[in-house]
Amino acid sequence: MLACRGLTKSFATPQGSLTVLDGINLELDHGDSLALMGESGSGKSTLMHLIAGLDDFDSGSLRFNGRELGQLSETAQARLRRERIGLIFQQFHLVPSLDVRANLALQARLAGRFDDAWCDHLLERLGLTELTGRYPEQLSGGQQQRLAIGRALAVRPDLLLADEPTGNLDERAAETVLELLMALADEHGCALMMITHSPAVAAPLRRRYRLTHGRLAEET
Numbered sequence: 001m002l003a004c005r006g007l008t009k010s011f012a013t014p015q016g017s018l019t020v021l022d023g024i025n026l027e028l029d030h031g032d033s034l035a036l037m038g039e040s041g042s043g044k045s046t047l048m049h050l051i052a053g054l055d056d057f058d059s060g061s062l063r064f065n066g067r068e069l070g071q072l073s074e075t076a077q078a079r080l081r082r083e084r085i086g087l088i089f090q091q092f093h094l095v096p097s098l099d100v101r102a103n104l105a106l107q108a109r110l111a112g113r114f115d116d117a118w119c120d121h122l123l124e125r126l127g128l129t130e131l132t133g134r135y136p137e138q139l140s141g142g143q144q145q146r147l148a149i150g151r152a153l154a155v156r157p158d159l160l161l162a163d164e165p166t167g168n169l170d171e172r173a174a175e176t177v178l179e180l181l182m183a184l185a186d187e188h189g190c191a192l193m194m195i196t197h198s199p200a201v202a203a204p205l206r207r208r209y210r211l212t213h214g215r216l217a218e219e220t
């Protein structure tokens with residue numbers, strides 16, 4: 001479903017060009033799950049941003065569902081990503097003026113993929129049914145992150161990208177959120193790529209990769 005080949009990315013800095021990704025090869029299939037680990041500054045978020053289309057790569061190839069992203073128009077790329085990729089960040093990025101149900105449905109509505117029954121199912125699975133009329137500020141951190149997971153899944157994506165999704169949560173809330181994230185990705189058959197610093201968080205995922213000096217290596 002996702003195939004990166006020889007992806008490179010450098011940033012211009014006052015000290016000169018900084019090569020962050022130096023030939024990344026990676027494949028991810030439906031139902032697969034992968035932890036992306038590495039020191040702070042090793043390029044984990046940069047790689048995720050390239051896959052999500054939040055930034056451009058310098059060279060290499062990025063194929064998603066059999067299509068070379070670089071060959072699609074900006075609009076087609078944006079549509080593909082809006083419809084097929086769900087993003088979850090450490091900060092929840094919920095809309096303060098929308099209640100739980102409206103936040104959950106937001107991306108799916110924008111992508112033209114809203115399904116009432118699927119949203120109800122997600123609310124139920126995420127333990128948010130009783131809270132549907134509340135606003136984000138009336139939720140705990142764990143509840144907010146569960147809602148952000150629901151929003152990403154509401155679109156029925158092929159790929160979920162999660163950047164330290166439990167980084168802002170205490171241990172107990174983190175555990176619940178992770179279990180739900182993995183269970184729902186599994187039930188829905190979508191691939192999951194998760195950035196984490198924690199070996200314990202990475203352990204249940206099918207594969208673990210480490211970024212070092214711009215290169216990606218699988219941990220055995």
Ligand SMILES: Nc1ncnc2c1ncn2[C@@H]1O[C@H](COP(=O)(O)OP(=O)(O)OP(=O)(O)O)[C@@H](O)[C@H]1O
Nearest residue numbers: 011012013020038039040041042043044045046047
């Ligand atoms: N827009 C930018 N301009 C210049 N340098 C950048 C830019 N974005 C990221 N970098 C640099 O690229 C490197 C990789 O950053 P990135 O955020 O991908 O690391 P990370 O592995 O996700 O780190 P962390 O675990 O701390 O979140 C860092 O040295 C960072 O300073």
